[in-house]
Amino acid sequence: MHSAEAVKSLIKFNHCKRSIYSFEVPRRCPLCQEALGSAELADAPVSISSPFSNGHQEKCSFLLRPTQGTFLREYDGRSDLHVGITNTNGVVYNYDRSGVQRDRTGWEQSLAVPLLQPGMLGLQHQWDRYLEDFSAHGAWLPHRYKEDHHNCYSYSLAFINCILATEGKKQLDKTEFTEEYVVPRTRLASKYIMLYRAIEEHGFYMTDHASPEAHPP
Numbered sequence: 001m002h003s004a005e006a007v008k009s010l011i012k013f014n015h016c017k018r019s020i021y022s023f024e025v026p027r028r029c030p031l032c033q034e035a036l037g038s039a040e041l042a043d044a045p046v047s048i049s050s051p052f053s054n055g056h057q058e059k060c061s062f063l064l065r066p067t068q069g070t071f072l073r074e075y076d077g078r079s080d081l082h083v084g085i086t087n088t089n090g091v092v093y094n095y096d097r098s099g100v101q102r103d104r105t106g107w108e109q110s111l112a113v114p115l116l117q118p119g120m121l122g123l124q125h126q127w128d129r130y131l132e133d134f135s136a137h138g139a140w141l142p143h144r145y146k147e148d149h150h151n152c153y154s155y156s157l158a159f160i161n162c163i164l165a166t167e168g169k170k171q172l173d174k175t176e177f178t179e180e181y182v183v184p185r186t187r188l189a190s191k192y193i194m195l196y197r198a199i200e201e202h203g204f205y206m207t208d209h210a211s212p213e214a215h216p217p
Ligand SMILES: [Zn+2]
Pocket: 015, 016, 029, 030, 031, 032, 033, 034
């Protein structure tokens, strides 16, 4: 089950020489209990937008989501991820042991990496046909699936390499792909998830200005 649960955005404000994260600016500082009129805040609260988006609203993008559950609830930094590619209508093409799937639901809480540079309209017009033709290739028949080395990543990377070739760009190997498309996104997601869960549990989360380390309450 992937619920379409709304992801609240976070805000960060400064008080008591700390950075405090919360879902909204509280009436009182959770540390000193001083009332937080806007005048008492040294800086305007900064909004930290969610790294997640509804994958079905992302055109021509690479998507990641946990194989089981959602990022906010179940992801622990090591969970298996499932990945896919959207067409121009938000249908998510992805490869699993049943072959190429064309999902219209289930990717509502995804990390998305746009694959088209702005202005590549010619490519955008042909995108859906490229993706459909690519997916019809025998390499993506169900019996070819191998969990370790011919899987959803292989499928997405091979398609991205087709697009890069069309754009006259260098192909990516598995390591470059992971370092460029996967790790920066999951790292950002992990940080956000940590803050989010801490705020849900305690109402706020704080860090020392001096150090990025968590400060025990
Ligand atoms: Zn305070």
